[in-house]
Structure formats: C-alpha cells, structure tokens
Amino acid sequence: MSEHAAILIPMLRKLMRWAVLDEEDRSAILALPHSLRTFPKGSCIVREGSAPSHCALLLSGFSYRQKTTLSGSRQIVGINIPGDVVDLQNALLPMADHSVQVFTEAEFAMIPVPALKEIAFTRSAVGLALWKETLVDGSIQRQWTVSVGRRNARERIAHFRCECGYRLEAAGLGLRMHYALPMNQEEIADALGLTAIHVNRTLMSMDRAGLTSRRRHEVVIHDWDALATLAEFDPSYLFLDLDAPQEHRGDWLQSAD
Amino acid sequence: MSEHAAILIPMLRKLMRWAVLDEEDRSAILALPHSLRTFPKGSCIVREGSAPSHCALLLSGFSYRQKTTLSGSRQIVGINIPGDVVDLQNALLPMADHSVQVFTEAEFAMIPVPALKEIAFTRSAVGLALWKETLVDGSIQRQWTVSVGRRNARERIAHFRCECGYRLEAAGLGLRMHYALPMNQEEIADALGLTAIHVNRTLMSMDRAGLTSRRRHEVVIHDWDALATLAEFDPSYLFLDLDAPQEHRGDWLQSAD
DNA sequence: CGACGTGTTGAAGGAGCTCAATCTAAGTGG
DNA sequence: CCACTTAGATTGAGCTCCTTCAACACGTCG
Numbered sequence: 334m335s336e337h338a339a340i341l342i343p344m345l346r347k348l349m350r351w352a353v354l355d356e357e358d359r360s361a362i363l364a365l366p367h368s369l370r371t372f373p374k375g376s377c378i379v380r381e382g383s384a385p386s387h388c389a390l391l392l393s394g395f396s397y398r399q400k401t402t403l404s405g406s407r408q409i410v411g412i413n414i415p416g417d418v419v420d421l422q423n424a425l426l427p428m429a430d431h432s433v434q435v436f437t438e439a440e441f442a443m444i445p446v447p448a449l450k451e452i453a454f455t456r457s458a459v460g461l462a463l464w465k466e467t468l469v470d471g472s473i474q475r476q477w478t479v480s481v482g483r484r485n486a487r488e489r490i491a492h493f494r495c496e497c498g499y500r501l502e503a504a505g506l507g508l509r510m511h512y513a514l515p516m517n518q519e520e521i522a523d524a525l526g527l528t529a530i531h532v533n534r535t536l537m538s539m540d541r542a543g544l545t546s547r548r549r550h551e552v553v554i555h556d557w558d559a560l561a562t563l564a565e566f567d568p569s570y571l572f573l574d575l576d577a578p579q580e581h582r583g584d585w586l587q588s589a590d
Numbered sequence: 591m592s593e594h595a596a597i598l599i600p601m602l603r604k605l606m607r608w609a610v611l612d613e614e615d616r617s618a619i620l621a622l623p624h625s626l627r628t629f630p631k632g633s634c635i636v637r638e639g640s641a642p643s644h645c646a647l648l649l650s651g652f653s654y655r656q657k658t659t660l661s662g663s664r665q666i667v668g669i670n671i672p673g674d675v676v677d678l679q680n681a682l683l684p685m686a687d688h689s690v691q692v693f694t695e696a697e698f699a700m701i702p703v704p705a706l707k708e709i710a711f712t713r714s715a716v717g718l719a720l721w722k723e724t725l726v727d728g729s730i731q732r733q734w735t736v737s738v739g740r741r742n743a744r745e746r747i748a749h750f751r752c753e754c755g756y757r758l759e760a761a762g763l764g765l766r767m768h769y770a771l772p773m774n775q776e777e778i779a780d781a782l783g784l785t786a787i788h789v790n791r792t793l794m795s796m797d798r799a800g801l802t803s804r805r806r807h808e809v810v811i812h813d814w815d816a817l818a819t820l821a822e823f824d825p826s827y828l829f830l831d832l833d834a835p836q837e838h839r840g841d842w843l844q845s846a847d
Numbered sequence: 848c849g850a851c852g853t854g855t856t857g858a859a860g861g862a863g864c865t866c867a868a869t870c871t872a873a874g875t876g877g
Numbered sequence: 878c879c880a881c882t883t884a885g886a887t888t889g890a891g892c893t894c895c896t897t898c899a900a901c902a903c904g905t906c907g
Contacts, residue, residue, distance in 0.1 A: 382826070400736045403822050408736040422725050425718075430729040430827045454718070457711040461682075464721050467728065468679050472687040474731045479657045479665040482738040482783030485862070517885060526739030531863055533887060549872095565660050569639070570687045742894075774853065788895055790855060 340442055341365060343416035344390050350573075351465035352458050361452055362459060367442040372435050379420050379433040387443040388424040391417050394439025395515055399523070400431045409524035411474060412497075412516075414504050421467050424449065437515045469572050476570045481526040484564075486535045489525045491564035494545070494552060496571070503573045510554040597699055598622060600673035601647050607830075608722035609715050618709055619716060624699040629692050636677050636690040644700040645681040648674050651696025652772060656780070657688045666781035668731060669754075669773075671761050678724050681706065694772045726829050733827045738783040741821075743792045746782040748821035751802070751809060753828070760830045767811040 345362050348354065354362070367390070372378060378396060379385050391413050398411040410431060413419050423429035424446045453460040476496075480489045498509035507513060518536070519529040527535075539545050544560055546553045554560055568574075602619050605611065611619070624647070629635060635653060636642050648670050655668040667688060670676050680686035681703045710717040733753075737746045755766035764770060775793070776786040784792075796802050801817055803810045811817055825831075 398732070400732060402736070402740055406740050408739040410732045410735050422728055425722060426725055426729070426829060428826070431732055454714040460711065460717065464724070465682060467721070467725060468683055471679055471724065471728045471731060472683070474728060474735065475655070475657060475667045475688055478667050478731065478735045478738060479659070481735060482665045483659055483663050519885085528864060529885090530865085530887090533885095534863090537887075569685070572683060776853085785896060786853090787855090787897085790853095791895095794855075 339363075340369070340392070341367065341390065343392060344418060344442075347416040347418075348459065348462040348466065351469070352462035354458050354462065358456050358458050361456055365444050365452065366448050367444045370441050370443055372439050372441065374437050375434065377432055377434050378441065379423050379429050379431075381429055381432045384428050385420055385423050386446055388421060388446055388449050389419040389433070390442040390444060391415050391419050392440040392442055394435055394437050396433055396435045396439055397520075397524070398431045398433055407523050408526065409520065410477065411470065412524070414500055414506060416504050418463070418466060421449075421463060422470070436520065472570045472572065486525070486527055486531055487539065488564055489527070490521070490532065490535055490539065491544075491560045492566055493521070493525060494554065495561055495564050495566040495568075497552070498554065499568050499571055499573060503571075510557055511552070513549075513551045515550045596620075597626070597649070598624065598647065600649060601675060601699075604673040604675075605716065605719040605723065608726070609719035611715050611719065615713050615715050618713055622701050622709065623705050624701045626697065627700055628695065628697050631692065631694050634689055634691050635698065636680050636686050636688075638686055638689045641685050642677055642680050643703055645678060645703055645706050646676045646690070647699040647701060648672050648676050649697040649699055652693045653690055653696055654693060654777075654781070655688045655690055664780050665783065666777065667734065668727065669781070671757055671763060673761050675720070675723060678706075678720060679727070693777065729827045729829065743782070743784055743788055744796065745821055746784070747778070747789065747792055747796065748801075748817045749823055750778070750782060751811065752818055752821050752823040752825075754809070755811065756825050756828055756830060760828075767814055768809070770806075770808045772807045 341363050345354075345359060348362065349359075369392075372394075378389050381400065393415055395415075396413045396417075396419055397409050398413070399407050399409045401407040413433075419433050419441070420429065423431075423433075449463075453463050473496075476492075480492050484492060497514055498507075498512055501507040501512045501514070502509045516524070517529075518532045521527075522529040522532045525532070536545075536547065540547065544554070544556050544563075546555065560566075598620050602611075602616060605619065606616075626649075629651075635646050638657065650672055652672075653670045653674075653676055654666050655670070656664050656666045658664040670690075676690055676698070677686065680688075680690075706720075710720050730753075733749075737749050741749060754771055755764075755769055758764040758769045758771070759766045773781070774786075775789045778784075779786040779789045782789070793802075793804065797804065801811070801813055801820075803812065817823075
C-alpha cells in the first residue's frame with residue numbers, strides 16, 4: 334500500500350463533481366489504501382463471473398466494459414477514462430456481471446473493496462458521491478441502449494463522438510472537437526452494435542461530407558452543430574453541468590447534516 | 591402520509607434480497623412516510639428532465655422506463671414489476687434522465703426523497719440495500735444493451751421472455767414458464783429495438799415452432815431449455831440467486847459493524 | 848352496429864452484414 | 878537504412894434481416 338496520497342487526486346476530482354466533500358472527507362479519500370498496477374494493452378482487469386477483491390481506479394489510459402456471447406461476438410457496454418472508478422458495480426455485488434479490459438497500456442490504483450465500503454458508509458457525503466457515480470454510469474448506459482436500439486449507423490457514430498468529446502473535455506484530456514481515443518474500428522463497431530466494415534464506410538462518408546476527419550486515433554469534429562443535430566445529442570444525461578448539481582448539493586447537505 | 595405500515599412490505603422483501611436488515615432497519619423501512627397513488631393506464635410517473643420530489647414504489651401493475659428521440663421514436667430501457675423502487679435513480683440525481691410510465695393502471699406508494707435519503711445514510715444496511723438495488727438495475731441494463739446490440743429478433747424475444755419469467759417468478763407473480771405481462775407488440779418492439787410488425791412475425795414463427803404460445807397478455811413457454819439456449823440466457827445477471835449474496839452479506843457485516 | 852385498438856399477413860425496398868481482396872502505415876529485424 | 882511483417886483501414890459485390898407501406902382480420906366496447 335502506497336503513501337503517495339496525490340495519486341488518488343483524479344478520483345477526488347471526479348467525486349467532488351457529485352457531492353460537497355469537506356476537508357475530512359477529502360483527506361479520507363486521499364488516504365485510502367491502494368497499490369499501483371500497470372496493465373498491458375488488451376489485458377483484463379475484471380473477468381465476468383469473478384468476485385473482485387479490489388476496486389480499480391483508472392489513472393492513465395482507457396478501458397472498457399464488455400459482455401461476450403457464447404457465439405463469440407461481444408458488446409462493449411461502456412468506456413472509461415482516467416478518473417473513473419472502473420468497477421464499483423462489480424465490487425459491491427457478489428460477482429462481476431461484465432468484464433473490464435484496457436484498450437492500451439493503462440495504470441490503475443487498486444483499492445481494497447473493504448476500505449472503499451468502509452469510507453462509503455462512515456462518511457455519508459463520500460457514500461453519496463460514490464453512489465451518484467454509479468447512477469450516472471447508469472444514465473450513460475441507458476443512453477447507450479437508446480443509441481444501439483433506435484439510431485442508425487451514422488447517428489450512432491455521431492452520438493458516440495459527441496459523448497466522447499464531452500467526457501474527455503470534462504476530464505481535461507482534450508477538446509470537445511479535437512481529441513484522441515485509442516479505439517480501432519472493430520472496437521467502435523462492438524461498442525455501437527455494428528460491424529467494423531460498416532463503421533468504416535460510415536466514417537469515410539462522414540469525412541467526405543466534411544463533418545469530421547481522423548488521423549490515427551485522433552478525431553477532429555469540423556462542424557459540431559451538424560454532428561450534434563444529426564445525433565440529437567443532448568449532454569444533460571452526462572450530468573457534467575455543474576450548476577444543477579451545485580444547487581442539489583445544498584439540498585443534500587441540509588438533510589444529511 | 592399513511593400509517594398502513596404493511597403497504598411497504600413488497601419493498602422490504604425486495605431490499606432484504608440485497609442486504610441483511612435487522613429488526614430496527616426493517617421497522618424503519620416500514621415506517622417511511624408515504625402516500626398511495628393510483629395512475630391510470632398510460633400515464634407518466636416521472637417525466638424526463640424533471641426533478642422528482644418523491645420516489646415511487648410500485649405496488650401493483652407494471653411500469654417502464656423510456657427515452658424518446660426528437661424524431662418521435664422511443665426506446666423502452668427497462669420494465670418494472672411490483673416491489674421495484676421505480677425512480678431511485680431520478681431521485682438522487684438533480685434531474686430525471688428518462689421517463690417512467692405505466693403499461694396498465696398501477697398503484698404506487700410515493701415516498702418523499704428526503705426521507706429516503708435520510709434512512710439510506712443513517713442506516714448503512716438499508717443504504718447498502720438501496721445502492722445494490724440500483725446496481726442490479728445497472729446489470730440488467732447492460733444485458734439489455736447486449737440484447738439490442740448483438741442479438742437478432744428471435745434471440746432478443748427469447749431472452750426478454752426468459753428474463754420476464756425469472757423476475758416475475760421471483761416476485762411471486764407467476765411461473766417462469768407461464769406468466770402474464772400486459773405489453774402489446776408495439777411496446778415489445780420499442781423495448782427490443784425492433785418494429786411491431788417484425789415482432790409479430792417472430793412471435794408467430796416461435797409459436798408455430800412449438801416453442802411458446804400466447805393468449806391475450808399471457809405467455810406460455812413450452813420448451814424452456816430450447817428458449818434459453820436460443821437466447822443464451824444465463825440468469826446470474828439478475829442476482830436472484832440468494833446463495834451467493836448470503837455469503838457476501840456476511841462479509842459486509844464484518845467490515846461495517 | 849360501427850369504431851377502434853391490436854394482431855396478422857403480403858410485397859417491396861434498404862440498411863447493414865458477410866465474404867473476399869487490396870491497400871496503408873507502423874513496427875521489427877537484419 | 879531497407880526489406881519484411883502485420884494490424885488495421887479501405888473497397889467491392891451479393892445477400893439477409895428487418896423495415897416500410899398497405900391491407901385486412903378480430904375482438905371489445907361505446
């Protein structure tokens with residue numbers, strides 16, 4: 334267990350988005366026991382069906398949640414960016430309902446599940462923040478279901494790109510209209526319920542239309558409004574807007590204290 | 591606010607599935623302030639974008655969560671059966687990311703959000719149970735995404751029917767292989783990301799194959815194994831199995847007390 | 848009885864899939 | 878530094894699952 338308290342700052346920053354944390358809450362979070370681990374490209378952090386003993390906080394790199402079918406195909410049901418507590422779901426339930434893997438080499442802080450439960454249930458503001466973190470994950474998941482169920486390929490890709498832009502910008506990892514995300518076309522296809530070939534055709538068509546362009550894993554959005562309109566993108570489901578939550582935090586503190 | 595403590599028993603039964611609740615926890619749950627409300631067929635309990643002041647516990651009837659796109663189509667992202675706390679998600683976050691409507695006339699116990707927050711954060715076992723309730727919702731949501739993203743019409747319908755059978759049986763509302771669910775074919779289509787017409791063709795084909803049969807809103811599954819194999823159905827994502835959680839409850843009590 | 852919601856069926860078209868081939872660029876080893 | 882390897886991107890052709898549009902059947906309920 335490391336003493337480098339500063340390591341957990343990305344998690345703290347994320348949690349402060351969801352609840353008002355006082356000085357003690359903040360230092361309790363930073364004092365959480367943890368060990369650093371680096372996972373090589375493509376490796377598995379949590380395996381579906383297992384019972385994880387540690388909760389993984391993503392520090393650098395990108396990971397994703399996936400479920401596989403017996404027939405070999407897979408569905409990526411979510412992606413994680415640095416600062417995300419990757420398997421809070423898996424930690425509290427008796428077994429993981431999905432796997433977590435990394436796109437590229439990634440660094441994690443592994444926090445023992447009992448320590449996380451301890452802080453969640455002794456410091457109610459921290460508990461609220463962690464709970465909300467899982468609820469926002471749920472909101473994103475529902476939007477994901479809508480994309481896969483009711484949008485065509487072009488709309489799905491547009492929506493996915495808008496979502497990534499917003500989330501990466503909020504995490505300070507790029508600009509909404511210009512960011513890097515290390516997913517190849519097969520992975521994008523598995524995320525959106527399409528095939529890699531059709532993803533390719535759609536990407537090419539969007540580039541040719543002047544909406545976007547790509548270079549390696551970099552995405553550039555030239556006409557944000559057109560893309561957002563196409564996707565019917567409304568970022569409120571991400572709960573990144575700090576105004577509404579601020580007001581809510583006040584409400585919460587009243588009833589909690 | 592009613593004094594009919596017994597009204598909240600379905601909620602208690604559901605929460606006891608997720609955590610060990612002692613005598614005090616149980617009576618605190620049953621003592622939650624609430625009022626009864628009956629909603630007519632098709633009415634809206636929570637509207638997307640609103641900030642609900644009450645949390646709705648479904649007592650009788652069936653409801654569903656949905657998101658609509660500007661172009662008019664909708665995606666049903668989940669269904670609720672009696673005993674479900676329908677909008678825990680919406681209550682803790684500053685606004686609802688999705689709507690909740692009822693299929694048929696339904697009865698709810700409306701619990702004020704502050705009271706629910708109060709009990710969740712003063713009684714940690716209750717808080718854990720409520721949190722887990724939302725996490726299991728998330729697990730079901732992920733499975734839903736997989737269905738819509740990676741299964742064909744026949745597999746989606748088979749999976750949906752297996753899931754409904756399991757959940758209804760667990761709630762004591764029917765048998766896995768014979769139950770009633772008041773959804774018409776258009777609603778099934780909106781849940782599975784299909785069109786009503788294709789749902790109809792697929793249902794007819796499954797009936798003709800001797801897999802299932804229907805009468806009004808009753809579903810009869812004649813060959814469970816064939817249906818489950820077709821759907822690749824594995825019920826573990828529902829966390830209905832009480833054995834594993836039992837063990838986990840023990841773990842939790844140790845670190846919580 | 849007629850109206851309406853729901854289920855059922857047909858025919859035609861399209862979005863996306865499968866299979867297969869080719870091309871490109873980032874490594875890698877000599 | 879260059880030939881070689883390889884993962885990934887790109888393109889074509891044919892096919893299928895599902896959609897769309899349109900019509901009709903059936904039971905319920907005013």
